[in-house]
Amino acid sequence: MKFPIFMDNHSTTPMDPRVLEAMLPYFIEKFGNAASRNHQLGWEAEEAVENARKQIAKLINCDAKEIVFTSGATESDNLALKGVVEMYKEKGDHVITCMTEHRAVLDTCKALEKRGIKVTYLPVAKDGLVSPDDVRKAITDKTILISIMMANNEIGVIHPVAEIGKIAKEKGILFHCDATQAVGKIPVDVEALKVDLMSFTAHKIYGPKGVGALYVRKKGPRVRLVPQIDGGGHERGMRSGTLPVPLIVGFGKACELCQQEMPTESKRIAAMRDRLQVQIMENLDECYLNGHQTQRLPHNLNISFAYVEGEALLMGVKEIALEPRRVLPERASDPAAPTQPEHQLRVRRGRSPAHGCQGNRAVLRIGLHLSHAGAVLRVAGAGRGFGPGPLLHPVRARQVHDGGRGRLHGQADGGGREAASGDVSALRDGKRRDRLEIRPMGRTLILKALHVWQACRGEIGGKDHGL
Ligand SMILES: Cc1ncc(COP(=O)(O)O)c(C=O)c1O
Numbered sequence: 001m002k003f004p005i006f007m008d009n010h011s012t013t014p015m016d017p018r019v020l021e022a023m024l025p026y027f028i029e030k031f032g033n034a035a036s037r038n039h040q041l042g043w044e045a046e047e048a049v050e051n052a053r054k055q056i057a058k059l060i061n062c063d064a065k066e067i068v069f070t071s072g073a074t075e076s077d078n079l080a081l082k083g084v085v086e087m088y089k090e091k092g093d094h095v096i097t098c099m100t101e102h103r104a105v106l107d108t109c110k111a112l113e114k115r116g117i118k119v120t121y122l123p124v125a126k127d128g129l130v131s132p133d134d135v136r137k138a139i140t141d142k143t144i145l146i147s148i149m150m151a152n153n154e155i156g157v158i159h160p161v162a163e164i165g166k167i168a169k170e171k172g173i174l175f176h177c178d179a180t181q182a183v184g185k186i187p188v189d190v191e192a193l194k195v196d197l198m199s200f201t202a203h204k205i206y207g208p209k210g211v212g213a214l215y216v217r218k219k220g221p222r223v224r225l226v227p228q229i230d231g232g233g234h235e236r237g238m239r240s241g242t243l244p245v246p247l248i249v250g251f252g253k254a255c256e257l258c259q260q261e262m263p264t265e266s267k268r269i270a271a272m273r274d275r276l277q278v279q280i281m282e283n284l285d286e287c288y289l290n291g292h293q294t295q296r297l298p299h300n301l302n303i304s305f306a307y308v309e310g311e312a313l314l315m316g317v318k319e320i321a322l323e324p325r326r327v328l329p330e331r332a333s334d335p336a337a338p339t340q341p342e343h344q345l346r347v348r349r350g351r352s353p354a355h356g357c358q359g360n361r362a363v364l365r366i367g368l369h370l371s372h373a374g375a376v377l378r379v380a381g382a383g384r385g386f387g388p389g390p391l392l393h394p395v396r397a398r399q400v401h402d403g404g405r406g407r408l409h410g411q412a413d414g415g416g417r418e419a420a421s422g423d424v425s426a427l428r429d430g431k432r433r434d435r436l437e438i439r440p441m442g443r444t445l446i447l448k449a450l451h452v453w454q455a456c457r458g459e460i461g462g463k464d465h466g467l
Contacts, residue, residue, distance in 0.1 A: 009204075009299060009367035010153050010181060015250070016206040022253040023208065026246035034243045035234060045245045052252025056213060059255040060179075060198065061189040068214045068235045069248055073180040075228075076199030076214035077104040077147075079239065080176045083225030084145045084197070085112055088174070092142035096120045098130045098159075101149050104199075105178055109147075118142070127292040128155050132163040139171055146175050150182035150193075154365055155291030156300025158186065165194030174223060180204055180212075184258035185266060185297050190215055196223050202247065207254030211247035214238075270298035276366070277301055290363065301366040 006014070026048060034049045036042025053064040070076045085095065097109055099121045109119045120138045124130050130148060139146075146168050151158045161177055168175035176197040179188050184205035190198055201212035216238065217223045231240025280287060286306035 023246040023250040055252035055256045072212035073199045073201035074104040080197040086226035088144045092144040094142040097147045128157040150179040155302040156297035157291040202251035208250040266298040
């Protein structure tokens with residue numbers, strides 16, 4: 001087995017070899033500019049772009065002409081929010097969004113506030129979900145845009161987007177949805193959801209980095225945007241710039257593969273995620289699932305570990321590439337000024353801890369893999385000599401947040417138990433609080449993960465692309 005095992009698929013995914021294969025001819029042989037109308041190379045490039053546009057449109061059930069290519073979801077979010085606000089400024093100056101949006105939306109809102117736009121940041125309930133009722137109540141006669149994400153990039157919860165879309169339609173307000181984490185992972189249908197604008201990106205679905213799309217509704221209503229990049233008038237004037245044909249071809253191919261493989265793969269990966277969750281929960285005390293139990297992405301697992309800082313836990317678990325997220329202590333934070341990645345896990349305005357997280361806990365975001373790009377728990381990179389050795393490296397927590405309340409109890413195989421009981425008594429005695437050894441916990445986690453990985457490998461057999 002090669003290490004590290006990549007479990008951070010919310011941040012990005014490896015490219016599917018079939019995507020790369022589709023892209024390759026467009027770098028050298030078919031290098032034309034899709035806007036060149038007078039020769040073969042231009043026509044070829046344009047045809048490839050239009051084919052990709054159709055593949056992408058099919059995945060989200062829209063017309064190909066409603067897809068505007070961008071450099072990624074960050075740009076799509078910027079174009080949607082700033083473009084709408086500038087276009088419809090005579091109609092109103094109020095935008096509704098949610099406190100747990102990605103920073104591509106929140107920071108854009110912050111920039112809009114500086115221009116005099118009023119933004120309502122809705123809180124989420126303990127399960128991480130925004131309430132459609134709260135959306136309805138926040139609407140004023142000045143509201144011109146609602147922007148609510150489909151699936152949260154930290155805890156994977158799926159917001160009630162169809163209900164929010166219905167409310168927006170009833171009230172005649174444009175509805176933007178950042179569906180970056182949802183597209184390709186769960187069915188997304190812009191008609192059923194009644195969204196008017198939708199952002200997504202290729203690199204979260206086994207496509208290349210550097211290309212994304214904004215869906216812009218053409219009919220019922222026809223949405224208009226003020227472009228944020230001026231130039232040659234590409235993409236129906238909404239986004240100028242020479243199209244990156246190879247990236248777009250890759251994006252199209254990635255969408256086609258998702259369309260074909262998502263229904264079966266998402267079921268299978270959800271079953272594996274559930275197994276991993278059960279194993280972690282059964283073997284480690286004091287860990288908690290963040291977010292709604294069932295209304296979540298099939299490949300997401302987000303767990304808090306008591307008494308441990310995420311970075312510290314991962315320092316000794318280098319065999320798995322995943323993201324620690326720190327839960328900040330309870331405090332009212334300014335939602336309009338989120339500057340840390342963990343803003344989504346902060347407690348909001350004196351409400352219950354967001355997503356059910358409790359303060360001072362390490363949070364691990366585990367993003368598993370749809371296997372069409374290879375194996376289920378993706379092994380990233382070549383083997384670098386990680387043998388059993390690193391498993392035995394102690395993980396040291398720089399700080400222990402115990403407060404005398406509980407205990408740390410690792411149930412690792414073999415030699416871990418003694419260390420665990422030592423840790424527990426250290427906690428109880430209040431000693432070694434700054435350099436607590438949590439090896440059993442890290443070790444158990446990785447052993448369980450490897451176990452699941454091995455089981456998955458056996459199951460996928462021929463689909464494993466040589467990993
Ligand atoms: C929900 C969400 N929106 C936007 C983005 C930004 O996407 P990109 O990297 O394509 O700009 C991300 C990436 O993490 C995301 O998860």
